[in-house]
Amino acid sequence: MTLEVSDLQVYYRTLRGDVRALDGPTFGLADGEIMGLAGESGSGKSTLSKSLIRLDGRMRYIGGSVTLDGDEVPIWDDQAMNEFRYKRISLIPQYAMSAMNPTRKIGKMIAELLESRGVRFRDTRDELHRRLELVGLQRDVLDRYPLELSGGMKQRTVMVISTLLNPSLLIADEVTSALDVSTQRAVAETLVEFRDRRFVKSMIVVTHDISLVYQIADTIMVMYAGRLAEKASAKTIIEMPKHPYTKMLLDSLPEVGVKYEDKRLSGIPGSPPGLLKPPQGCRFRDRCPLADKQCLEQPPFVEVERDHHVACWKAE
Amino acid sequence: MRKYFGRKIFVYLLTFFAAVTINWMIPRLMPGDPIKSRLARASLTDATxxxxxxxxxxxxxxxxxxxxQQYLNFWWSLxxxxLGISIWNFPTPVTDLIMGAVxxxxxxxxxxIILSWFVGNWFGAYAARSKWLDNxxxxxxxxxTATPYMWLALLLAWSLGIVAGLFPAAGSYGLSLQPAFTWTFISSLxxxxxxxxxxLFLVALGGWAIGMRNMIIYELESEYSNYLQALGAPRRLVRRYAFRNAMLPQITGLAVQLGTVVAGALLTEIVFSYQGLGYLILQAIQNQDFFLLQGTFLFIVIGVLIAxxxxxxxxxxxxxxxxxxxQGGAK
Incomplete structure (x- = not known):
């Protein structure tokens, strides 16, 4: 196991109380695993991915543990986390287009970043050139300013920067959402290639685009309202989902070759519960067609089949 | 590069032309007749x-x-x-008066301007990182920054000048002195x-400090800062980048502020009877001295444009x- 997360709780402190954005997920990430992390807005997927690398100012660590390659990750301690960041846990941010300082040449920025982390730029330069070429970029992007690059070039540059120190865990946060469809595909394939070449050991790909993540992920984990709903291999999730939420989520996706004149796309009626005072029991209860009395109790996240975890009383 | 500066210079020339024309026009819109008021002071008894x-x-x-014709003459001699001859201080040429005041x-x-810019930016950058300073x-x-220039000037002249008596409250140097390169004169100056x-320094200082503080906070929340921090970059590097980028709008701000600062200086000079351009402008207006007014305005316009x-x-x-x-936009 590269990553083990156990009962992690991260809340947002607000004036009206704690927003329980991440309420106790427990899961593991195997060596070499690419895990798609799916869910709608407010499901906690971004909170989870941020928690693993850097809590922002409003987030409070409440409890639980994170272990990377057998070492405890002190996510509550911003200072101690610096040792892990970049070298062992890295991030391709959602905002890759604007992730680079606009007034520094890219090469200079990389050099300053590496030197500040105690890595000799001179020793890394050849590898940097090789990787830039691998993603189809000329070496001379290093002599340019970010605004001289196209969106796709910036995205690829950031991908190379983020993975330069061969982290164990890479978090790719909505990396494709700002790109057009053909570039999305290329970026997704690059992620797989980085894993295959062992630039990164394991990867969490946060997305709301299940169809894209299906193409590259080994496993998919679905979150709902701050909790885990289901985790299984990508194929199982798409073909034989067990959680009613996963089923409805998949039903709301358009399929190629189907005309939606007669059959409207269903969507999921209702909206996710507020997490300031989340309801008792299963949080999907109010929108779930199968819900009954049993669902007033919180369903555990259990392995119903080999490598297939579900948090639902009705999953059979 | 040449195209960029060519366009800039064209805009500056256009601004110069418009500003100078307005400068010429405004004094002539004032009611009254400069020559009559000058002769009135001479109190001539003989009507002829x-x-x-x-x-x-x-x-x-x-x-x-x-x-x-006056307008054309004005451009021609300009x-x-x-710049013509002063009516108020006849027959001194306006150029001499201005050169004495500049x-x-x-x-x-x-x-x-320069000190307040540096000190203000420095304070602002510090305030952004310390709650105590920020408060x-x-x-x-x-x-x-909300203080009017002349009000602060009056306050300072009254408190430090008249009540505390630490500094003289009026004039550019002691009344009994002649400009000379002596220690007495320089210390009086x-x-x-x-x-x-x-x-002037204090009023400008506030604006710079606020601007810098807000810009730094904005830059520290920006996405490149977040990315660097996610990659574990030390605080020093993140702050260095933020500071550098926050400076850019402050430089533009300096350009925009120059006009205001010059105007503020005019009022300040009047309050302290300081013999600069502001003092000349006051005299020129009071005596309807068209030529002196045109000349001083021209000088200010040129100064702001050059800056x-x-x-x-x-x-x-x-x-x-x-x-x-x-160089032709992003490739």
Whole structure:
């Protein structure tokens, strides 16, 4: 196991109380695993991915543990986390287009970043050139300013920067959402290639685009309202989902070759519960067609089949 | 590069032309007749002599010609470097009066603008990272920046000048002194300089500090800062980038502020009876001295335009984004 997360709780402190954005997920990430992390807005997927690398100012660590390659990750301690960041846990941010300082040449920025982390730029330069070429970029992007690059070039540059120190865990946060469809595909394939070449050991790909993540992920984990709903291999999730939420989520996706004149796309009626005072029991209860009395109790996240975890009383 | 500066210079020339034209026009819109009021002060008893003198002066200053002719004459002599002769301080050429006043105005303006810019940015950058400083400097900054120049000047002249008696409250140097390169004169010059300088410095300081503090906070929340922090970059590097990028709008701000600061300096000079351009302008208005007014305004216009041009050049040097746009946009 590269990553083990156990009962992690991260809340947002607000004036009206704690927003329980991440309420106790427990899961593991195997060596070499690419895990798609799916869910709608407010499901906690971004909170989870941020928690693993850097809590922002409003987030409070409440409890639980994170272990990377057998070492405890002190996510509550911003200072101690610096040792892990970049070298062992890295991030391709959602905002890759604007992730680079606009007034520094890219090469200079990389050099300053590496030197500040105690890595000799001179020793890394050849590898940097090789990787830039691998993603189809000329070496001379290093002599340019970010605004001289196209969106796709910036995205690829950031991908190379983020993975330069061969982290164990890479978090790719909505990396494709700002790109057009053909570039999305290329970026997704690059992620797989980085894993295959062992630039990164394991990867969490946060997305709301299940169809894209299906193409590259080994496993998919679905979150709902701050909790885990289901985790299984990508194929199982798409073909034989067990959680009613996963089923409805998949039903709301358009399929190629189907005309939606007669059959409207269903969507999921209702909206996710507020997490300031989340309801008792299963949080999907109010929108779930199968819900009954049993669902007033919180369903555990259990392995119903080999490598297939579900948090639902009705999953059979 | 050439295209960029060509366009800039064209805009500056256009601005110059418009500003100078307005400068020429405004004094002539004032009610009253400069020659009459000047002769009135001479209190001539003989009506025919007054009439003759009026004719003479009117002819000499070219005020008997139609307006369009006066306007053309004005440009013609301006291009020859001739700003005319002062009516108020007849017969001193306007150029001489201005040259006598400019060192005093520049001596006030340059140090107050530059020092307040540096100190304000420095304070602002510090305030952005310390809660305690933020809670003290920020309110103070708002008060300072909202203070009218002349009000602060009056306050300082009254408190430090008259009540405490630490500094002289009026004049550019002691009344009994003649300008000379002596220790007495220079120390008198400095003590007279201090209060007007301080009032200009303080008002500008607040604005810079607030601007810098807000920009730094904005830059520290920006996405490149977040990315660096996610990759574990030390605080020092993140702050260095944020500071550098926050400086850019402050440089533009300097260009925009220059006009205001010059206007503020005029009021400050009047409060302290400081013999700079502001003092000349006051005299020119009170005596309806068209030529002196035109001359001083012209000087201010040129000053602001040159300063703006310098900042345009500096901006190209410090901001790669402007540089790239100049070379034909992103590839």
């Amino acid at each position: 002599a007054a009439e003759a003198l009026y004719e003479y002066f009117n002819n000499m200053f070219g005020l008997d010609q139609p307006l369009w 291009l020859q470097g001739d 060192p005093y105005s520049l001596g006030l303006l340059l140090p107050s 003290t400097i920020l309110p103070l900054g708002y008060v300072l 400095l003590s007279h300089w201090f209060l007007p300088f301080l009032s 703006n041009f310098i900042i345009d050049v500096v901006y190209v040097l410090v901001d790669p984004r402007v540089r790239v746009q100049m």
